[in-house]
Amino acid sequence: MEDMLKCAKLFKEDLYKQLARIGKCLSSDKRLEILNVLSQSPRTVEKLAACTDMNIANVSRHLQVLLDAKLVKFTKKGTYAIYSLADPEIIDFLSSLWKISEKQIPDIGKMKDDFLNNLNDIHTLSMDEVKKKLDENSIILVDLRPKEEFETGHIQGAISMPMEDLDILMGELPEEAEVVAYCRGPFCVYSALATQKLQVEGFKAYRMEDGLNEWQEHFH
Template identity: 35%
Template structure:
């Protein structure tokens, strides 16, 4: 009925605000980074390979849409996801994009083409290997992301420190690396480096955010090195 139209338009306009805020790949990338934990604008800019100014503009748009919030940590201001539902929304969008757009898998295949890596290990496969004592798990994200939440039993080996840590890694077990999720390249580079150094190596198919979504516990602790 015509008298209902203003009400419906008002509601759907608010739904559309979400889509408008997400309608830029860089903003989606920033939100994906924030799934790892709170970060300053400088940290986000560095990890997304953006200028601080551009990052600030994207964050302002996300904050205006109430998708991110800020918190003080000493003299620093950190951004965080506005609520746990944001993580579920982002992972659902990620999974939907893969199901609906063949271009996602094509981009992955093109990136991996010619690289000395194998198929990723899923969580069930990882659990079986760990239970059998046939693997160790390393987190190759930056140390602050590890401290914000990591898989139980994982060692912190940031990718840029992997070569120094290689001498301390056991060679009688498969080294399974993980990072932020299926489209994070850090674990791919770690697997490459480990295989080239003569290790049995693999990478996990998911990241800590996937464990959070399913209610599986993460550990939070100061940095632990291999």
């Protein structure tokens, strides 16, 4: 019995050491940002660097840590390595992490509220409200993410209008259009900024706080 208890203790110690590999991997804000970007679509190192405002060397180092923890994988396309999440369940894990963090760390909610309070009359619609309006064909749903993310996957019925091209593309919208804007999810502020811009230009506009991943989870 003593030997069995000793084996069980060693097993437990080794198990928690392995689980801690994930925890240590997530201790970097930049690695969390990389995972969030990859939850939208696969990326090369160069494109990850552009998305996260890091240099290629730093991105490569963070990717190596994520690879060691089996959170990302890569495939070769010519001379390029294309990185993606190692498993779709990591999206669910990240979603749970965002929710727990916002619930348990009051500063996160305060930061979001302070940002939105600096914008004038920004109205937010829930996913259910947006779905209802889509079904009624009474809105234009605008996806503000980069084109490649939209092409990887988007909410059915949405049109691509990347944030960097908003000033040009909004001119193609019907003047009487009712517009709802969404981006990468709860921690992406582009939907609020785009909504304010659309309102200034005379559109009846709303933001949807959630993104594609939240939409797919909600309407699964």
